[in-house]
Amino acid sequence: MAMLVHHPAVLFVALIVLFGVAAALGAVFLQRAFPLSDDARENYNVVQGATLTLLALLIGFTLSMAVSRYDQRKxxxxxxxxxxxxxYVRADLIGEAEAPRIKALLAQYLQLRIDYYKTRNAHELDVxxxxTTGLEAQLWENVRGAALARPTPITALAVSGMNDVLNTQGYTQAAWLNRIPVSAWGLMMAIAFVSNLMQGYGARGTTGRRVLMFVLPVTVALSLSLIADIDSPRGGMIRVVPVNLISLQQSLGQLP
Incomplete structure (x- = not known):
């Protein structure tokens, strides 16, 4: 299941099949095995309404979780x-000897951060x-050496700025790994399956009404696939574009 939610397009196809089968099972097998009498239909409608309401609440809650994680990544x-x-600006406070080297390392680091946001390939991501880890070590070593050689408040500003650079990378990494739990996906899919099963079970005889019972599988599959797309940093179409990092890279090229 974890692989499915990482690929929303594949998830959509799988859910269409799963929920369509559930509706068909309800319409074909359950109606034959346990015919729904007119006296029992009122109770059935109550149970079906409660099940669909629970499914809607879960979808809404999970969508809220996915959107908040997407906003956090942005x-x-x-x-x-x-x-x-x-x-990059504070690097000039360290000294004329170290500043060019630190700026060059920051430019390389910036390109790596842009690549991190853009890549979809797992091997490229590992590289x-x-x-990034190697560059972070070099950056810290450079500001650390300058701070030890000249422990002044001005140098401390550059050290503090580098600390922010390293911290934000860690925060970003954690945010991209923070996904909706697989157990939540399992619960939603189980309730959605039961809802579609009941939808098929309650469908009545005419062809038009039986066609309508497949509306629920499609809409639920679309909803869950949308949530997976928003929640998937690399597998979906809705992704965080590093517009601020790209803008910064362009502005750095104009600085002396």
Missing amino acids: NYEEEEANAIGTE INNK
Whole structure:
């Protein structure tokens, strides 16, 4: 299931099949095995309404979780751009000898952060993460050496700025790993399956009404796939574009 929710398009196809089968099972097998009498239909309508209401609440709650995580990833992208841009300017406070080297490392680091947001390939992501870790070590070593050589309040500003650069990268990493739990997906899909089963079970005889019973599988599959798309940082169409990092990179190219 974890692989499915990482690929929303595949999830949509799988859910259409799963929920369509559930509706068909209710219409074909349950209606034959346990015919629904007119006396029992009122109770059935109450149970079906409660089940659909519970499903709607779960979908709404999960959508809220996905949107909040998406917003968090966007906010951290902005914070990363601000931290890198601030440290690039503060690098001049360290000294004429170290500043060019730190700025060059920050420019390389900025490109790696842009690549991190853009890539979809797992192997490329591992390479980017390894290079990022190495660059972070070099950046910290450079400001650390300057701070030990000249422990002044001005140098402390550059050290603090570099600390912000490293921290925001960690926050971003954590935000991209923070996904909707698989157990929540399992619960939603189980309730959605039962809801579609009941939808088919309650469908009445005419062809038009039986066709309408497949509206619920399609709408629920679309809703869950949308949630998975928003919640998936790399697998979906709705992604965080590093507009602030790209804008910063363009502005750095104009600085002396």
